[in-house]
Amino acid sequence: MSVARQAMGAAPVRVAHRPDGAVLVTPVPQLGAYPRCLTERLVHFANVAPGRTLIARRDPALDGDWRRxxxxxxxxxxxxLxxxxxxxxxxxxxPLVILSGNGLDQAMLTLAALHVGVPVAPVSPAYSLLARDFSKLRHCLALLTPGLVFAEEGARFAEAIAAAVPPDVEVVRGGTEMAAxxxxxxxxxxxAAAAAVQPDDVAKILFTSGSTGxxxxxxxxxxxxCSNQQMLREAFPFVAEEPPVLLDWLPWHHTFGGNHNLGLVLYNGGTFHMDDGRPVPGGYAETLRNLGEVATSIxxxxxxxxxxLVHHLRQDAALRRRFFAxxxxxxxxxxxxxxHLWDALDALSLAERGRRIPIFTGLGATETAPFCLVVREGFSESGAVGLPAPGVELKLVPVAGKMEAxxxxxxxxxxxxxxxxxxxAAFDAEGFYGLGDALVPLDPADLHKGFRFDGRITEDFKLATGTWxxxxxxxxxxxxACAPYVKDAVIAGQDRDHIAAILIPEREACAGLTDLPDRLAEGLARLAAQATGSSNRVTRAVLLDAPLSLDAGEITDKGSINQRAVLAQRAALVAALYDEAPGPDIICLTEAKV
Structure with a gap:
């Protein structure tokens, strides 16, 4: 058993190896005190900093200025409320159910529900606006039995409301209804209701992506x-010293945007600027406009x-100065x-500030509120997920040749x-929640450096040779290896002799390229040069030329890909990857024996 020294991003930890093969990694200091409910922080800052902006959004009625x-x-x-x-x-x-996306009214309604002990359930707008049959929306509403449904810009949600909301449930559509x-x-x-709220009462009901049902x-x-926000504060003490300023677009029906980011601002008396831009073609101009005005701390x-962001920081000196200020x-x-993105951000911050701005990530889930594991500053690198946050115990258990977290x-x-x-099914006999993720140490000789993501246990498979x-x-x-032309990939090969892949193209990078198959073949060759065997060499690939389906479960509303669903839905494409005589659309690793 040993203890690690402290670094920003994680507490010192104690590591214990058990006879059953499990490894326990436990932060040494006790988690500090935290409030009974999150709106105690709202009351606190309303008293000590009443005029400080909590949240702001650009408003066309103010000629695009910020409504604060x-x-x-x-x-x-x-x-x-x-x-x-x-x-x-x-x-x-x-409970209160919210169908629409981020908005000032949603923020106030959410805080009101938390304050008086009413659970709030934000449901992905994709289930109302992008789905064809509303089956996921119906499922969510049937499970929740809502007392009130909020849908700002209700006209956009009219079809979904008519199809899925029970007629006896009140719907508030924003505008004059919200004003009432x-x-x-x-x-x-x-x-009185606020004083009656207990720490273990339900605050929110957040939905999983539904990738497995x-x-x-x-x-x-x-x-x-509340405990999760205290963990964040102890991992990154500067947020308590200087109220954080954020500009953020991440959706609040996800735990990262709605719990982690919005909660971080409220807990530490900061200011949250809502960003109506998106990192998609045609959607980033608004983000650039906002970044040009708001100097964020995180x-x-x-x-x-x-x-x-990197693309524009390289081209715009004024944006660079503002962003890193x-x-x-x-x-x-x-x-x-x-x-390559990590290296680019390092180079840009070095050029602008004379030092690298720390880049952090971790590992968490909707079930963990979500802050759970976080990298330490000295061991932050691509693929690392770090060590448990203060207050979180990590157990690594041998499962199928890996260590499940x-x-x-x-x-x-x-x-x-x-x-x-x-x-x-989610918890083991000792009360540990199974993330379903496998981890490996950054340094097997020193677990205090933290861990690296080693894949999802349920996604892994064996080749026909028995190789995992x-x-x-x-x-x-x-x-x-295929950057910048590929943004994601689906791996095939269960019970086959070799691995193939369906590639999801990065449309902007691929546009107009007549030699794209050759470039991707070079990417396969680069990957093969690093390979140690058949388990990490991709011998064939094909570019997906049709969008993934939300209704079919191929893609979640967060944009993550359900590997198994894609392979099932695209069975014909997978079969084409393994034809003895591959078609012209199949990209082959020529030096591989297939």
Whole structure:
């Protein structure tokens, strides 16, 4: 047993090897005190910094200027809305459901529900706006039995509301209907309800992506939300010293955007600027406009967003100066950051600030609130996920030749909403939640340096030779080898003699290239040059020329790919990859024996 020294991003840990093969990694210091519920922080900052902006969004009615809500204004709105929710009889059994995307009204309604002890369940707008049959939306609403549904810009959601919302459930569509709620006069019942909220009461119900069936409702308690924010504060102490300033687009029906980022601002008295831009073709101009005005202290994003950012930082000196002016760290999630983007961000910050701005990530899930594992500053690199956050116990258990990560602590869900079978299956006999992810040490001789992601246990498979294929690490290497033309990949080969892949193209990078197959073949060759055997060599590939389907479960609303669903839905394409005489669309690794 040994203890690691402290570094920013993780607490010192104690490592213990058990006779059963499990490894326990436990932070040494106890987690500090945290509030009973998150809105205690709203009340605190409404008293000590009433005029400070809590949240802001550009408003066309203000000629594109920012509409700002201060901490004092937010508390007043929360009390009015809290009374409106109580008047309508909302409760743990009749929660508030939100169908629409991020908005100022949604922020206030969410805080109001938390304040008076009403669970809030934000449902992915994709289930209303992109789905064809509304089956996932119907499933979610049937599970929730809502007392009130909020859908800002209700006309866009009209079809979904008619198809899925029970006729006896009140729907608030924003505008004058929202104004009516805000006009409610709060009574002492609001603060009485707030005082009655207990740490283990349900605060939120957040849905899983549904990549392995219908979405499950993950219970998020007030204890989970508050302890998770205290973990963040202890991992990154500067957020307590200097109120964080964020510009963020990440959706609030996901735990990263709605719990981690928005919660970080509220917990530490910061300011949250809503970004209506998106890292997609034609959607990034608004983000660039906002980045030109708002000097953030932390930049949260997904790798696709960082790729777009790097492109513009290289071209725009004024944007570079503004972006790096007050930046303390860059934090990414949802997928691995390719090394070429990591190197580019390092080079840009060195040129602008004379030092590297730390780049962090970790490992978490909707079930972990989500902050769970985080890299230490000295051991932050592509693929690393770090060590457990303060207050989280990590257990690594031998499973199918790998070490599966399981976690326990105050920020871990007690289970799934109205789904006891799924709850029972999620935890082991010692009460550890199974993430389903495998980890390997960065340095087997020193576990205190942290761990690296080693794939999803359920995605891995065996070739016909009996050789295991570790899908997660192989995907990351394949994408890197084919950069910048490939943004994701689906790995095939179960019970086959060799591995093939379906490549998801990066459309902008591939546009107009007549020699794209040759470039991708070169990528396969680069990957093969690093390979140690058949388990990490891709011998054939094909570019996917049709979009992945949300309804078919091929892609989640977060944009992540369900490997098994794609392979099942694209069975004919997989068969073509393994034809004895491959067609002209199949990219082959010529030096491989297939």
């Amino acid at each position: 809500i201060s901490y004092a204004e937010a508390l007043a709105k929360v009390r009015a 809290g009374q409106a929710l109580l008047d309508r009889g909302l409760s743990a059994d009749r 709620l805000l006009a409610t006069t709060p009574t002492p019942a609001v603060e 219908q979405p499950k409702g993950v219970i998020n308690t007030h204890r989970m939300l 930049h949260f994003n997904v790798p696709r967003g960082l790729e777009e 007050k930046l303390r760290m860059i934090y990414y999630a949802a997928a691995g950051l390719p090394q 399981r976690v326990r602590g105050p920020s871990i869900t007690p289970g799934y909403w109205r789904n006891p079978a799924a709850t029972a 294929v570790s899908v997660g690490p192989l995907r990351a290497k394949l994408i890197a």
